[in-house]
Amino acid sequence: MAVVDPPRLVPARMRVRDIVRVGGVGLRTRPTRAFLSALGIAIGIAAMIAVVGISASSQAQLDRQLAALGTNLLTVTPGQTMFGEDAKLPPESEAMIGRIGPVTSVSAVGRVKGEKIYRTDKIPVVNTGGLATYAARVDLPATIGATVRNGTWLNGATARYPAVVLGATAAERLGIGRADPDRQILIGDVWFTVVGILDPVALAPELDSGALIGWEAAESYLGFDGYATVVFTRSDEDQVENVRNVLAATANPQAANEVDVSRPSDALSAKRAAGAAFTGLLLGLGGVALLVGGVGVANTMVISVLERRAEIGLRRSLGATRGQVRTQFLTESLLLSAMGGVGGVLLGAAVTIGYSTFQDWPFSVPFWSVSGGLGATLFIGGLAGLYPAIRASRLSPTEALTTP
Structure with a gap:
């Protein structure tokens, strides 16, 4: 079984x-x-x-x-000499850069050294607030894409007189919320009328903490030496690299090695x-x-x-x-x-x-x-x-x- x-x-x-x-x-x-x-x-x-x-x-x-402001903005600044000293851009550098074919616009600012900025003359001189004074060309906003938040930008008339446009950070530190004909600040020993306040400048952030005055006014009232410390250029989009390659030699033909060329988008x-x-x-x-x-x-x-x-x-x-x-x-x-x-x-x-x-x-x-x-x-x-x-x-x- x-x-x-x-x-x-x-x-x-x-x-x-x-x-x-x-x-x-x-x-x-x-x-x-x-x-x-x-x-x-x-x-x-x-x-x-x-x-x-x-x-x-x-x-x-x-x-x-970057898409709104463009990537075709190049900046030219003085570097250092072979002896380690601060170099200077020749006074004719702006005009020479403007002759480069693909360059569409040129503008500049110059640092006015030694001139402090105060809201009143009662503030101790050591309390500078870290603000800087710049001489600016009238066509600067169009070149760097700056916009005025309040008031107006410098023009052919106000650029020759003691009028100032404040950067966004500078206006905040000085406690100034709007431009006014009766609103004045002290730059050095001269009173300047606040005619405008800028929005933050994305591609030139150093201007946010600055007080910008006309080139002629800086020379007349503050003893500005007339040398540009930053030259801004706009070029055709497809020629940016070619322009960048010749900018240093064009700005200072005698000492191209003493010129620095950069693109703000590189900083970003x-x-x-x-x-x-x-x-x-x-x-x-x-x-x-x-x-x-x-x-x-x-x-x-x-x-x-x-x-x-x-x-x-x-x-x-x-x-x-x-x-x-x-x-x-x-x-x-x-x-x-x-x-x-x-x-x-x-x-x-x-x-x-x-x-x-x-x-x-x-x-x-x-x-x-x-x-x-x-x-x-x-x-x-x-x-x-x-x-x-x-x-x-x-x-x-x-x-x-x-x-x-």
Whole structure:
């Protein structure tokens, strides 16, 4: 008589919906603990999203400024002589630069040295406020893209008399909110009437903390020597590099090596690079916060295994395999991390939107930062839940049911 082997019991296969439902049991039964653990993950992800988003929004603002103002502005400044002394641009340098074919406009400012700026004559002479006095050409705003916030710019008449236009920072430090015929400031020993206040000048930020007066007025009232310290040029877009190559020799044919030529957009690029380095530092801090959140998830899962031994033993007694128990706790860890990741993305995006709106920047959060943040969250959640899941699956039914 043949012996028939008893049928082998095959454990039921769990569908994805069932796995998610069973994995969420621990979260539903201990909501406070789940919330605090997810909060640790959320803080790390929010930090990363906010840092990347604010950096990207700042970069978008720089790109918008360059697009609005143009990248064809070149500046010519005196460098140093071979003996290490400060060089000077020849008085005819502006006219010679203007003869370059692709150059469309030329203007200049000259630093008036030694002349301090005060709101009244009652202020001690040592309190200069870090302001500077510049002699400016009448066509300066058109060349550098400067706009007048209040009042008016210098013209052919006011450029010969004691009239002054203040940069945005200079007006703020002097406590002057608007131009007025009765509003005067003291430059050196001469009273100048404030006829205008500029908006911040993106491509010539040194002018923001300056007081700008006419070239003739600077020579007549303040003893200005007439030498330009910065010459601004605009060129045809497709000829900028060619113009840049000949500017030094054109401005000072006798000593081209004593002339520095730069593009304001290069300074903005350097600023962007510095911002990228700072962003890297903050991303590192966000990564540390994310790691700390992962440790919190691991701690929560270990405690959950210890507290739920009876549940694990009962499931094993009813036929659950080790793989199913392992999947349950690993799913719980992933769900906990996913909750923190989604919350962190929303929080980081909200911070970015709020800061960008406050700064009047375009809002930008790169897609890679969101996907990378969520991916990092699930990865850390998987690592954090792997050991507790394996530990839970190795408990035998009798050990789990008999251990208090």
